[in-house]
């Protein structure tokens with residue numbers, strides 16, 4: 207199944223392009239996806255799917271668009 | 282033609298009532314850029330060693346930057362600075378909103394407030410017309426009412442900065458507030474404004490900012506907007522602002538909980554971006570020229586009354602929600618309102634009240650000390666009451682109003698070990714029991730512990746949290762130049778790391794605006810110069826200033842984190858010393874943490890007594 211990933215910010219640049227498509231064979235969680243892509247889990251501040259923040263244990267469905275947010279220095 | 286700068290400095294003496302202007306020192310502009318750079322240079326040059334920060338000899342600086350007020354992204358930042366009453370060394374704090382632009386439109390790069398008035402006043406800067414007016418009708422009022430009343434009196438087109446009761450009462454963590462929610466929150470600049478009896482500063486201007494190469498400026502500015510807004514995560518960044526990180530910070534064990542005893546709050550989902558958006562958020566709010574609008578405007582009900590506040594942003598959630606262990610976003614939002622209206626820094630106040638809770642829990646202070654007030658973690662009622670006592674300097678509030686370090690010295694019984702501060706300023710919202718680069722950033726920050734100068738925690742995660750290596754010091758030093766560069770230029774830094782805007786843009790746009798061909802390295806050099814200038818300021822004030830002032834509190838070095846992902850972790854003093862050795866080496870300072878003569882010469886700094 208195909209999924210689209212949107213990301214940005216300087217911290218993630220060396221791991222993944224800002225827009226990235228990936229094909230996966232079996233259902234997997236966001237955490238599995240990060241492992242597959244070699245992105246340290248600790249560098250993802252938030253995962254947004256369909257406009258909602260989801261946990262890294264969320265199971266990704268076919269055709270979904272996933273937003274990976276980098277950490278933001280607050281305040 | 283030199284662009285960007287308005288070429289004029291305004292000096293207002295509150296003792297004599299004298300108001301005069303002078304040309305901008307172009308040598309200073311070349312070497313220190315603007316904003317906090319101007320403040321570093323001016324305060325070192327003009328303040329006598331050993332003056333009382335709350336006396337008439339101290340000067341309050343309000344400085345904009347050469348890129349502020351123009352229409353490229355996020356050109357909205359202004360710096361307030363003075364010798365800090367909280368730390369006794371150079372202090373500054375930066376804010377967004379619309380004041381930076383308005384000050385430029387009125388024709389000034391910087392305003393220097395000198396002396397002190399014997400009665401409450403407010404200042405009106407209306408282009409070339411500058412007046413000191415009576416403010417007795419405003420004295421004692423909260424920040425919200427003061428700003429609203431002045432907007433009603435003067436007109437909506439004035440941009441206004443105010444202090445609250447905390448600033449009036451010389452509370453050392455008092456803020457200067459603007460646009461109903463933007464704050465110069467740190468180092469007690471609000472107390473300095475209060476010591477001069479300035480309740481408010483209102484600015485309106487109609488002038489244009491000169492630009493050396495307008496076509497080139499327009500071309501680069503458009504490119505910056507395009508690059509920023511085409512970032513694939515731009516809409517999400519807009520939607521959640523800085524609160525997005527609450528989950529992440531808990532997952533990595535860096536949420537400052539229970540006065541930094543742990544980096545994990547069990548109920549963090551009640552405090553995160555979703556909780557904020559779904560329960561209290563009403564709409565977004567932006568500084569001038571900003572397409573991001575990271576600010577949130579919120580509403581909360583408390584005891585049958587409705588309160589409106591800008592926030593809570595991440596730091597406030599961390600310091601009120603985490604540090605004081607509040608149960609949900611409602612309490613944090615109400616606490617945010619209370620602090621803002623009293624004119625208190627939410628970061629320092631959160632740390633001070635958490636410290637008081639812990640002292641009470643340990644029996645170091647009792648009901649006899651608190652006028653019968655029971656202090657309990659997570660209790661918003663005692664939080665609000667203590668905040669008011671601090672702002673009014675009532676009872677134990679008078680001790681807490683001095684900041685957490687002085688309060689610990691007063692309470693004794695080893696409470697200094699968990700007084701979470703460096704150089705006298707309270708640590709902001711990143712728990713660093715297991716984040717050596719972040720700990721080093723706090724330890725070495727020029728104004729006392731503040732995340733804004735070097736936010737290095739992602740670096741710890743990228744290269745390994747256990748590592749005590751030189752590259753961490755190199756990263757911290759780089760950030761300590763790059764991030765303050767934004768403050769000096771008068772622009773917001775969230776465009777860079779968070780939205781991925783290339784740093785090189787700032788050299789290009791500075792060159793086009795000013796007409797001075799400048800590289801990114803040149804800009805970073807100016808930031809390094811200001812950093813060293815501030816270190817020299819501290820050394821002039823405190824003869825033995827150096828390494829021993831750069832240690833974090835004992836809690837991080839001696840007491841392991843009590844729960845969460847960092848449970849059992851700490852960074853022992855030997856490792857802190859190693860990090861400091863690396864840091865001083867990278868900076869070209871000696872082993873005591875003092876700039877060497879070679880470094881001073883390289884940066885063309887003058888050392889004076």
Ligand code: SF4
Nearest residue numbers: 377567568571575773
């Ligand atoms: S990103 Fe936030 S702090 Fe920066 S200019 Fe925009 S609204 Fe202001």
